[in-house]
Amino acid sequence: MSASTFNIYCMSYKRSNAIMTKHLFEYCTYVVREEEAELYRAAGVDDILAIPKGEVWNFMSTLYWIINNTPEDVIFIADDDIEKFVYRMDDTTYLELPDGSPDVEKITSEVERIAQLLFDLDLGLAFDQPTLAPYAYDREFQFKGMPGHIRWVNKKKLRATYTRGELTPSDVDMALQELMYNRIILQPKYLCVKAFMDKNDGAKNDRRAFLEFTEAMRNKWGKYYAYNKKRNIGAIRVKR
Numbered sequence: 495m496s497a498s499t500f501n502i503y504c505m506s507y508k509r510s511n512a513i514m515t516k517h518l519f520e521y522c523t524y525v526v527r528e529e530e531a532e533l534y535r536a537a538g539v540d541d542i543l544a545i546p547k548g549e550v551w552n553f554m555s556t557l558y559w560i561i562n563n564t565p566e567d568v569i570f571i572a573d574d575d576i577e578k579f580v581y582r583m584d585d586t587t588y589l590e591l592p593d594g595s596p597d598v599e600k601i602t603s604e605v606e607r608i609a610q611l612l613f614d615l616d617l618g619l620a621f622d623q624p625t626l627a628p629y630a631y632d633r634e635f636q637f638k639g640m641p642g643h644i645r646w647v648n649k650k651k652l653r654a655t656y657t658r659g660e661l662t663p664s665d666v667d668m669a670l671q672e673l674m675y676n677r678i679i680l681q682p683k684y685l686c687v688k689a690f691m692d693k694n695d696g697a698k699n700d701r702r703a704f705l706e707f708t709e710a711m712r713n714k715w716g717k718y719y720a721y722n723k724k725r726n727i728g729a730i731r732v733k734r
Contacts, residue, residue, distance in 0.1 A: 498567035498613050502605060503543070505556050506574035510537045514690065515576045520602040522572075525560050554663045558656040561647055568609045573643040575690040579604070582626050582686045604685055609646050612680055618652035619672045619679045621645040621665070626686035637678035638732050641665040643689045651676065661710035666728060670715055673732050 502522045504515045510533035516522050521541070526534050528544040535542065543564070550556040560571055579589040579601045589597045589604075612620045622642040623630065645665070653675035654668040672679050708721045708728070720729045 499565065500568045500570070500606065500609050501564065501566045502570045502572070502602070503560055503564065504572045504574050505553075505560060506534070507556070509574050510534045510539075512575075512690075513537050513539060515572050515574050518572075518576060518579060518596045518598060518601050519605070520598050524574075525556070551658075554656050554665070554668075555658065557645075557665070557668075561649060561652070567650065568613050568646065568648050570605050570609060570644065570646050572687075573689060576643055576687045577690055578688040580626050580686045580688055581684060582628060583631050583684055585628050586626055586686075588688075605644075605646075608680070608682055608685070612646050612648045615680065616648075616651055617678065617680055618648050618676050619645065619654065619669065621669070621679070621681060622686050623681065623683060626688060631683050634682065634684050636681050636683060637734060638669070638673055638730050639679075639681045640728055640730060641669055643687050646680075661706055662714050664707065664711075666719070666730070667711065667714070670718060670730060670732075673718075673730070678734070 502519050503525050504522055505525045506515075507527065508530065510526075510530060513534075516524065516539060523541045523543050524534055524539045525543045525545065527550070528547050531542055531544040543560075545556070545559055550559050557571065560569070578596065581587045581589065589601050591597050608620055612618075622644045624640055624642040652672070654671035656663050656668075669679055711719045711728075712721070718731050720731055721727070722729070
């Protein structure tokens, strides 16, 4: 990248026994809780940023801790369960070498390219789509959408904030805040990831809490957020 500093981070929790995302990039710093750092080092992760004990308590607090405690101007933050990067247009093509191993140079270049675009366009947030189905592709980039497994943050322009105790904090709420303040986010539709979608030891599957979240999102965002219970799909309804 030019014109700014940049780094790739992977946020991970209780998954030292299943290191995946690290192998997809030319460089990557794992962000883990201090009490787990030695487990990750023993698993072969050399570049680690340890979060002091008690400073994070869920996904969003960890995400914002990374944003607030890293030195770069623009950062890329990936989930820890990503198997492959995918070009998605008329069909899906894995970014792999002939032997099936990830094409780390191409993947890293694509991540840096989108980071540079975010910086050049003076926007705060970019992220992928949760689906990699070819039928969902209709353009290279769009200005809004539901977030997936990877995100880019331009710290000087990010306007979304996190407040502990609210029912709405999520990557969806983060996207809606950016759409409210910065008017658009950047969502590449040609580049997606295939994620393992497994629950780690710290994951929760609480239906009541999820229903409370969706209701809180509807109360906060009104017509701009919708959730289809039958299809189990959320939607951001912002028009420009």
